[in-house]
Amino acid sequence: MSRTWIHEHPARWDAEKARILGAAPSGSLTLPDVAEGALAPGEWWRVEDEGRVVGYGWMDVVWGEGEILLAVAPEAAGRGVGTFVLDHLAVAAAERGLRRIYNTVRPGHPERAKITAWLQARGFAFRHDDERLSRPVGG
Numbered sequence: 001m002s003r004t005w006i007h008e009h010p011a012r013w014d015a016e017k018a019r020i021l022g023a024a025p026s027g028s029l030t031l032p033d034v035a036e037g038a039l040a041p042g043e044w045w046r047v048e049d050e051g052r053v054v055g056y057g058w059m060d061v062v063w064g065e066g067e068i069l070l071a072v073a074p075e076a077a078g079r080g081v082g083t084f085v086l087d088h089l090a091v092a093a094a095e096r097g098l099r100r101i102y103n104t105v106r107p108g109h110p111e112r113a114k115i116t117a118w119l120q121a122r123g124f125a126f127r128h129d130d131e132r133l134s135r136p137v138g139g
């Protein structure tokens with residue numbers, strides 16, 4: 001395996017994003033209604049493994065914190081791509097001087113308990129004031 005982390009600048013909505021994010025379990029996220037080629041808000045990175053797109057990382061900065069999203073292609077699930085994305089998003093957040101990164105696992109996500117446990121195993125904890133899971137950058 002030879003994974004690469006590629007910052008898309010500017011990021012555009014494309015067939016690979018639609019394929020990978022569209023494969024997310026029903027109820028886990030709402031895909032935007034955007035045309036292929038349209039600018040994709042936030043910062044996007046893609047993960048390629050030997051030239052094939054196997055995942056995405058997304059971050060949007062909100063008041064000194066990074067809201068993040070991880071998406072892994074179904075055929076790459078269970079092969080460490082999610083951890084690869086998370087590790088690289090944490091580095092990107094640190095490079096931007098952010099204090100924390102966070103993710104919200106939607107109540108309707110059919111694998112909410114599993115995803116929450118996965119994030120908690122990587123240092124995330126529920127915030128006292130809402131349902132977001134967050135961790136300090138570098139933590």
